[in-house]
Amino acid sequence: MTINFQLGRPAADARIVVAMSGGVDSSVVAALAAKTGAEVIGVTLQLYDHGEAVKRSGSCCAGQDIYDAKTVCDRLGIAHYVLDYESRFRTGVIDRFADEYAQGRTPVPCSLCNQGVKFTDLIGFARDLGADCLATGHYVRRVEREGSVEMWKGRDPARDQSYFLYGTTRDQLDYLRFPLGDLPKSETRRLAVEAGLVVADKPDSQDICFVPDGDYAGLVKRLRPETAAPGQIVDLEGRVLGEHQGVVHFTIGQRRGIEIGGQPEPLYVVRIEPEEQKLVVGPRRALAVAAARVEGINWLAENQVEVEAKVRSLAKPVKGSWDGERLTFAAPEYGVAPGQSAVFYDGDRLLGGGTIVATEAAVIDEAVAA
Incomplete structure (x- = not known):
């Protein structure tokens, strides 16, 4: 399979930086980039101190993952760099995650990570290397239309990751490439096998990489003991x-x-x-929410009044209206909490999103609810 990385110049003269977590998705992106004939450089972030990272499993950007990313790069004959971002990741993601929990909120750390070290810093590093683009293994689509660049949901609904990428700026999106956006995961694994990559059968990482055992409470208690x-x-x-x-x-x-x-x-x-x-x-019925106040809005497309809003990563978008401060749901919505992301869509096109800071209860008739 050949992917058009939209480099804007002959591939032989171009340079592609690939963000490599050590998983199958980003490894296949590196393989696809290498096929173009461009110079390809793999970059992996070390997000944990070495002693802790080696022991982790089911995470990303940890000890074994760094080794896997290097092994893939060696197989493809491309350069590989490891950047130590442990301190920045702790303050920008882990500490903020613990603070949000301590305040009774429901944080979305993957969004924080993508807005910080995974995009802002990696793009800066790629630009410093003179790269034409930064490619990642996210399942979203980058669509050039009518002179602008848009982000669309991944074509496979089961793999779509656009909810976590609402904070991407227009300038970042212009520089990013998402080669897997049109593929199902089964095709990605087939391509990994075809390329002879050791990670072809590697399990997917956990959603929250720094809590691979799922014990969120244990992590927060260690960092913020008062919550216990x-x-x-x-x-x-x-x-x-x-x-x-x-x-x-x-x-x-x-x-x-x-x-x-x-x-x-x-x-x-x-x-x-x-x-x-x-x-x-x-x-x-006391959980029913009529509206939510959303702050920190990032618009990737035009600000629309009528939107489809997604307030949890696994939830389906629901109809609502946006007045510049409040998201009002067309019907009472359940499971809405401060700290979560509210992400706006127009069909498959991602419009933007922000963080829910407060909710307004909906009045549900007890007899109807029963």
């Missing part, structure tokens, strides 16, 4: 129903772990009040 303090569980009227063993164990919309019996309906976390170490719980 016990506190009260109260209902919507403030009546004490029981106790919890730390707000770090809960996010808005969660049912598991409340463990309060004798209630007429299942209880969910409706609100977290971290300063008082308090959980406010209620029935599912």
Whole structure:
């Protein structure tokens, strides 16, 4: 398979930098870039200190992953650099993740990472090398249309990663290339086998690379011990129903772990009040949200009033309207929490997005909800 990297000049005179995590996706991108005849340079970020990185599995940009990326580059006959970004990643992503949890929010660290070290810094490094573009293994499409560059969802809905890339600027998008945007994962793995890459059967990394064991609470407790303090569980009227063993164990919309019996309906976390170490719980209808206030908006396309909004990575976009500050849902939406990303679409085209900072409850008739 040959991919057009849209270099703007003959490939023999061009240079492509590939962001390589050590996984199959970015490795195939490197192989596709090498096929063009351009000079290709692989770059891997070391995001953890060496002792910790070697022990990690199921993550990305760790010890084994760095070795895998180098092995792929050796196979392809291209140069490979490793950049030590451990300190910058800790302050820009891990510490912010812990701070958000400590404030009772639901953070999206992959978006923070893409807006920081993975795009801003890598693009700067690629430009310093005189590269014509930076190519990544993300499953999104870069579409040139009517004199502008747009980001579209990956053609395979199961692999689309546009939700995490809403913070990409127009200048960055002009420089980036996403060769896998039109492919299903099965084709990517086939190409890896065809190229003889050792990572062809390597499992996909975890969504949150720095918590490969899935124990978010354990990480946050180590970094922000105050989040493990016990506190009260109260209902919507403030009546004490029981106790919890730390707000770090809960996010808005969660049912598991409340463990309060004798209630007429299942209880969910409706609100977290971290300063008082308090959980406010209620029935599912109390989670219904009519609107959300969104800040830090980045527009990749024109600002539209009528949008399709996605508020969780695995959720389907829903219809809504945007007035410059508030996103109002066409129908009550559930599972919306401060800290999450609200990403706007027009069909497959990504318009932009920002961070939810507050929500407005929807009034749901009890009889209808039942």
